[in-house]
Amino acid sequence: MCTVPRLFLGKFKKGSGWNKPSAEKPASHKPYDGPDGFSVGTYYSNWSPYEARDHKPTDIPVNLLTHVYYAFFVVDAKTGAVKSSDSWSDFEMPMSGGTKGCIKELQKIKLNSKHEFRSILCLGGWSNREAYKKIATSEKKVKTFIRTAVECMFQYGFDGIDLDWEFPEEGTNEPAVYLEMMRGIREGMDELELQIFGPAESDNDRLHFQLSVATPAFGEKLNILPISEMSNYVDIWNMMCYDFHGEWSEVTGYHTNLYVQGHSRKRNSNSRVSDSTLSSDAAIKIMTEKHKIPARRLSLGMAAYGRGFTNVESKDETYIGKKFHGVGGASEGEPGIWLYNQLPIENTEEQFDASAVSAYCYDSKQRTFVGYDNTRSMNVKGKYIKTMNLNGGFWWESCGDSKDPNKSLVNALRKEIEPSEGFVSLFKHKQVQDHHLQKYPQDYISDLFQKF
Template structure:
């Protein structure tokens, strides 16, 4: 028989590739099991907290939005922050970040498949909540085989399972965030190809509905001032809103009295970027403008500064006697939240009830600051380096890591910002504190804004009620909107979901159980 060396080489290559594939699958299983074990061990090691079911007393269903951006990297070490850690009685919206744009195709994809839809959070959830309500464990064990996994699965479960009938914890919306800073380069690729734009619109609506979201939050950071990208952003908003309306019509028919999918936008909060967006035209399609009123100063700055200040203190001063701010007659727009809000109201003409004020559950800092021991402020100073304690984020500290060791938390009432300063390491960090958040809640009321939100949930101190920014805001604002007409509480929506995706889709087994409990069946 004639020898065929190419055949033996081919066999060897196939064996090698098969071995690599098996090894990768084995590694993936080991990694996920290890990560899952860490989650359970972490929850078991923590003292029992009643945060999820805290009755805030002064918080009642009402008029103001209270939103949290929840990132899909939150469950990983060192953050180890899970949806069931949040006091959901104080929340109107969870903005789930991020779903990513594939610029080459226009399709949407999961940002972290295991965190989004793979990990099993029900065991740690039961461990944490069992002492608060013994029925939780029984409920989870009874339904475990039909429950969707991942952070998205847990959020959907918590909105549809009546775990705590006497507590107002499940009437919140979950919104799909698309894009983000790390995904910013994919938008320009996508919008320059009409077929990719079509794919993007289709994929957004399909993905939103498949994973049980109440809407979409667009986060393109940021369109270039080229006469094309801002107009394409407008077109994306227009087409998405139109498709949401079409989906509602398909589900509910011509009946106008039904829940609506929400379209919001993570919005730049300084004039350089606001000026290039066709905000007045976009406002026809955007339901909520989430103003990113943070990151005003950081490692890119020439000098130190607060990164989430409400006011430009050079044109404002605080009257401590009368507890109010005094405006200067000089009008100078600076890097501050108030200037951005005024731009939206007075330049773009947006209704104040559609604007949410952004707050930061993290600080930005500077090291080797050139300052004097007698200084009371540490902004507008030369610096060399930025330091930081947040894993993978230079110059940043999570709020729950502040104030830095050996310092005291201070407050600047003219700028409305918390801060701390270490004279030993000459490190200055500006951040939102309980005191600044209370002022911002008052500002929301005074300006008749829609409410407030945080980037991001894992930075808050959920274990300490007196330090929690979410608590401080909701205690001050008093009325947090809750929704008793959520999209996925509607029988026509549940029926439509199963008929569209079949019995084996991400949410289908649990939805079929919900329908059975209502005496309903898809048809």
């Protein structure tokens, strides 16, 4: 059980933003520098294997990746406990070779793969945002969250945790609580590492469970977070450089552009942000220049989907910064979304804005505009990752990529950056397997280690 420092609840005054708490103890862990080379990750959602997407763990191109982020386990608002969001998909759905559940299938693939990659458990997500807010008012619930987060990570064979609270609000205790969650989880991971491996001569001599954070890519939400203090615990900042525009916007725009686009009106609604000054490059520079986070700790988020707008009010062949009426969409249950493999829209021509670095298509009959990433933007973004010496890049989400090797986003980025072979799963080490079997001798994934 991890030791959780006292929460800094009540350190906020309404409207004052985050007030730096007095440090009760120094960070026990230095964030992991990571191996040489680049990380290449993808999120995999536990709704992907259902009929609408029919994308199972065996369909993930793990031989081209260093990380698979499994989304989502969620926060129980009543207790603070971390739990499965879909027990059928996670644990029961029939998979290959008699395996049940996406989690076991993913971990089986990981253990048997000659190519090294890590699986990371993601906690929260946009639809679970209110639960984070509710537990933030209770020290007991936050302690439960921290304890059960580390327990679930290890019990189900994950190499780390990816926190995704969208988004802590200014003028509340939420940014400080988020910091305490990171500190508590990191300390829980450190304690687990000590139990498994014993004392290490130096921090770099021990294998580490990874702590990453799904990070907002705009200053309005970034700048209220105690980024500097959080950096004591976070190994990788997964910059969510997508959803810059969408159904909440006042006008059309690209949603995953690398550089700024040419209009200025904006509307903030439902905690989303839409602004022509938003871009991936701007988000990276906020982190490196304002918050002094090393570029090697930042991973560039990219989209395996497009966001669109219908009934666009355009009288010429320009579609950015225009009024619209509706968002359309072709991805089941996701208004305004087209998976990348559904693009370009039928009978339209894919085009590319080299200045903003975004692909787009326009259906003149339906007056529908969709902006998205394509192989050409992967070429540019791959070069950007190398030039900026970032940790790497990742996509939301795996089910959207094309099965055509010539159109695949993962393949295209791979041509620009070589994934590191250094992100080895901790669960390939006998000490980790033995400790797991000792704690969970007849549990959900235990037989994987007995056969390994």
